[in-house]
Amino acid sequence: MRPHTLSILVENKPGVLSRVAGLFTRRGYNIESLAVGTCEEPDMSRITVVSIGDDEAIEQIKKQLNKLIEVIKVSDLTYSDHVAREIALIKVHAEAGSTRAEVMQLADNFRARIVDVGKKTVILEVTGDTSKINALEDLLRQYGIKELVRTGKIAMPRGSKMISPKYR
Amino acid sequence: MKSGAKILFESLAKEGVETIFGYPGGSVLPIYDELYDSDVRHILVRHEQAAVHAADGYARASGKVGVCLATSGPGACNLVTGIATAYMDSAPVVAITGQVPTTLLGRDAFQESDITGITLPVTKHNYLVPRTEELGRIIHEAFYIAGSGRQGPVLIDIPKDVTTGTAEYNAESDSLVSLRGYQPTLQGHPRMIEKAMNRIARAERPLIYAGGGVISSGGSEELVQFAEQWHIPVTTTLMGLGAIPCDHELCLGMLGMHGTECANYAVTECDLLIAVGVRFDDRVTGKVEAFAPNADVIHIDIDPAEIGKNKRVDIPIVGDVRIALRQMLQENESRTSPRQWNERVAQWKEEFPANYPDDGKLRPQFIVKELSDLLNGRGIIVTEVGQNQMWAAQHFCFRRPRQWISSGGLGTMGYGFPAAIGAAVACPDEPVIDIAGDGSFQMNIQELATVAQYNIPVKVVILNNQFLGMVRQWQELFYERRYSFTELPPVDFVRVAEAYGVPGIRVDAPEDVRAALETALNTDGPFVLDFHIEREENVMPMVPAGAAINEMILGERK
Numbered sequence: 001m002r003p004h005t006l007s008i009l010v011e012n013k014p015g016v017l018s019r020v021a022g023l024f025t026r027r028g029y030n031i032e033s034l035a036v037g038t039c040e041e042p043d044m045s046r047i048t049v050v051s052i053g054d055d056e057a058i059e060q061i062k063k064q065l066n067k068l069i070e071v072i073k074v075s076d077l078t079y080s081d082h083v084a085r086e087i088a089l090i091k092v093h094a095e096a097g098s099t100r101a102e103v104m105q106l107a108d109n110f111r112a113r114i115v116d117v118g119k120k121t122v123i124l125e126v127t128g129d130t131s132k133i134n135a136l137e138d139l140l141r142q143y144g145i146k147e148l149v150r151t152g153k154i155a156m157p158r159g160s161k162m163i164s165p166k167y168r
Numbered sequence: 169m170k171s172g173a174k175i176l177f178e179s180l181a182k183e184g185v186e187t188i189f190g191y192p193g194g195s196v197l198p199i200y201d202e203l204y205d206s207d208v209r210h211i212l213v214r215h216e217q218a219a220v221h222a223a224d225g226y227a228r229a230s231g232k233v234g235v236c237l238a239t240s241g242p243g244a245c246n247l248v249t250g251i252a253t254a255y256m257d258s259a260p261v262v263a264i265t266g267q268v269p270t271t272l273l274g275r276d277a278f279q280e281s282d283i284t285g286i287t288l289p290v291t292k293h294n295y296l297v298p299r300t301e302e303l304g305r306i307i308h309e310a311f312y313i314a315g316s317g318r319q320g321p322v323l324i325d326i327p328k329d330v331t332t333g334t335a336e337y338n339a340e341s342d343s344l345v346s347l348r349g350y351q352p353t354l355q356g357h358p359r360m361i362e363k364a365m366n367r368i369a370r371a372e373r374p375l376i377y378a379g380g381g382v383i384s385s386g387g388s389e390e391l392v393q394f395a396e397q398w399h400i401p402v403t404t405t406l407m408g409l410g411a412i413p414c415d416h417e418l419c420l421g422m423l424g425m426h427g428t429e430c431a432n433y434a435v436t437e438c439d440l441l442i443a444v445g446v447r448f449d450d451r452v453t454g455k456v457e458a459f460a461p462n463a464d465v466i467h468i469d470i471d472p473a474e475i476g477k478n479k480r481v482d483i484p485i486v487g488d489v490r491i492a493l494r495q496m497l498q499e500n501e502s503r504t505s506p507r508q509w510n511e512r513v514a515q516w517k518e519e520f521p522a523n524y525p526d527d528g529k530l531r532p533q534f535i536v537k538e539l540s541d542l543l544n545g546r547g548i549i550v551t552e553v554g555q556n557q558m559w560a561a562q563h564f565c566f567r568r569p570r571q572w573i574s575s576g577g578l579g580t581m582g583y584g585f586p587a588a589i590g591a592a593v594a595c596p597d598e599p600v601i602d603i604a605g606d607g608s609f610q611m612n613i614q615e616l617a618t619v620a621q622y623n624i625p626v627k628v629v630i631l632n633n634q635f636l637g638m639v640r641q642w643q644e645l646f647y648e649r650r651y652s653f654t655e656l657p658p659v660d661f662v663r664v665a666e667a668y669g670v671p672g673i674r675v676d677a678p679e680d681v682r683a684a685l686e687t688a689l690n691t692d693g694p695f696v697l698d699f700h701i702e703r704e705e706n707v708m709p710m711v712p713a714g715a716a717i718n719e720m721i722l723g724e725r726k
Contacts, residue, residue, distance in 0.1 A: 010349075011349060014296075014298075015284065015288075015296075018285070018288065019288060022288055022289060026289050056476070059476070060473065060476075060477060063472050063473035063475075064473050066472070066473075067471070067473055068293075068349070069292075069293045069313060069347060069349050069350045070349055071349050072348055072349045165348075
């Protein structure tokens, strides 16, 4: 059992996300993270899903996904060298003259950006892989995290390997 | 420019559709208005569920795509069970539903239901047609998807303003389907074929386990040829009945929960299982770890997702069963003498035939056997679900593919009668028999009106035990005979049939069975036979849920 990162290229049509998400629910697979957006082709979208399971279960998910008419290609990035990122916005309690300096120092260490400063709070924007964001979240907890939003993971293989079909 | 309704019928004509099964309603008024002048034959059913089952029966009997039509909201919702039935058994059906106008979508309009959402998990694909311009292309795509690869139901939801709107339609150009996300693999991988043949060549105890994929691919001849060439015994699933003639010396009958002793022992002892167009369903495998425990497995299927889904596979062959079998027939390997194994299997077959007591009581198995003898290879047998279905599967001798039509995967009571209507419409020259229970028959009994109206010659054989027999059987065996809500009060089916204008006979004695069957078969048009059978007869052998398939409860021997 380990997290698998699947990159799913789909037709950009209404209802595609329900088909993909519904398949996970129906067959009893968990979605740990989900990110959807446009891609290099205007009539396609890319869905990146992280799901936990053994290799056999993930193999079955991939086959089931491939059966969906509007799924064009499924790539499992888990075992290939790839870049993975997600973004988190974290609103932290940080009053001027009190803990704000510490929070800002921490942000700096993690290459997080301060994107909003309020009287009692700041919002940090941090980009990185899942573990980096988890680590920052952990450290910020002591100051009081008011709200946290994460995008879900997106990923791309390194080098000339592609997640888009060859015929392009 | 043509109206959407006109485009619909032009594209159906292009797809070769001659018959549709349907039920009118508000949202499909423009479609029905167009139908009024159309050459398409429309069979008016009495419940939308019957329309989709009939389309399914039509498809399974003919091999063509079956088509049904229903209105929005309740009409569409009534199709759901039938769509799920077709999905589980991979039957090619196109279901067309009306929808409220696009301007009212999402506003909880009168008779609005999100039928594409509802049927998402039980269709191969579905469409909500957004514009009249897209209607023609979508219909052609739907037929292509339903009828190719692993076949299945496709639903097309058409808003009313899409049928009244106008657009250009060209049957030639709009029917060219191109789907970049859907390209079924038909040819088996040559290396896998070679690997399989090498393994078969050194098998000592090989067994073929054939299923519905053999029927739907049209590969029965190739299957029999292959089995004969290599002297390999064949067991079939419920869906695979007819893939090899039941009286063929290599045919062991059905395997699984109510399979033959011979087939189940053969599976347990084989050293190579050649699975062809099957999906290792739990009713087949029983306890999956004990299914073919000593065997390597070759699995041929058109759906890659079936490979390794329930059982580990050693040699996967993804491809159309018929094409893959042809590839395998080209290999000229030879097998060392299989005599010992074949003799062992033949001995089981002789020692443990399908059996039932012969004591002068009216037994359902006897009725099926009489019917089988009387038809002698002719006819199409459609069943309901439960004991009637299993007795039909066990005791009728199927000689060819598409002679057997039954709801295998979903196990839908009420399937048989409307599916028989579809089969009879598809094959007007074949006698079509619905083998029913008194419970199942009452689930779509209203279709007596349909068979009466069109004089559709379906013969209903009710094996009437005034029980929901299969559930009662489980209650008897596993719930200390606590018959909780499985006893049905008697119904005078002959009078019910007569009220609809359909003749019927009640039969109580074994000696009257043959004459009654002959009367029904010799009558033009529909007929109802109400056989009052031994009430607590069980389907045997039986593998209890969760047991290994060689651990059978056996019936009385003759």
